[in-house]
Amino acid sequence: MIKHASKLLPFLLLALxxxxxxxxxxxxxxxxxxxxxxxxxxxxxxxxxxxxxxASGEIFNKNAMTAAHRDLPFDTxxxxxxxxxxxxxxxxxxxxxxxxxxRIIDLSxxxxxxxxxxxxxLAQVGIEIVSGP
Numbered sequence: 763m764i765k766h767a768s769k770l771l772p773f774l775l776l777a778l779x780x781x782x783x784x785x786x787x788x789x790x791x792x793x794x795x796x797x798x799x800x801x802x803x804x805x806x807x808x809x810x811x812x813x814x815x816x817a818s819g820e821i822f823n824k825n826a827m828t829a830a831h832r833d834l835p836f837d838t839x840x841x842x843x844x845x846x847x848x849x850x851x852x853x854x855x856x857x858x859x860x861x862x863x864x865r866i867i868d869l870s871x872x873x874x875x876x877x878x879x880x881x882x883x884l885a886q887v888g889i890e891i892v893s894g895p
Contacts, residue, residue, distance in 0.1 A: 808870065818856045822856075829856075
């Protein structure tokens with residue numbers, strides 16, 4: 763019995779190691795149904811990009827309820843919570859960004875207004891997936 767167990771040990775250790783290395787869906791979800799919650803700094807973008815193509819190919823509209831995120835799939839709907847004032851909104855991911863270190867999401871100008879952060883420019887937020895593409 764011990765002789766056979768010693769042959770299985772490397773495979774058991776590999777399986778154990780692999781399960782410990784699997785990525786958490788809260789860091790990089792693969793589907794909209796995955797549990798996901800992220801906190802960090804939100805910023806916004808507007809006028810200078812209005813009418814320009816986004817990373818998804820859609821034309822950016824500063825008046826739409828959209829956002830840019832580094833990892834979430836395009837057409838994912840998310841709830842964004844302003845942790846500073848309690849406001850919350852829903853936006854659709856249609857672009858990539860932000861490209862400034864320390865920020866987790868770039869909101870359209872209208873979304874920033876609705877979230878009560880346009881004047882400040884930045885806000886501490888929490889985001890969670892509502893529905894996926």
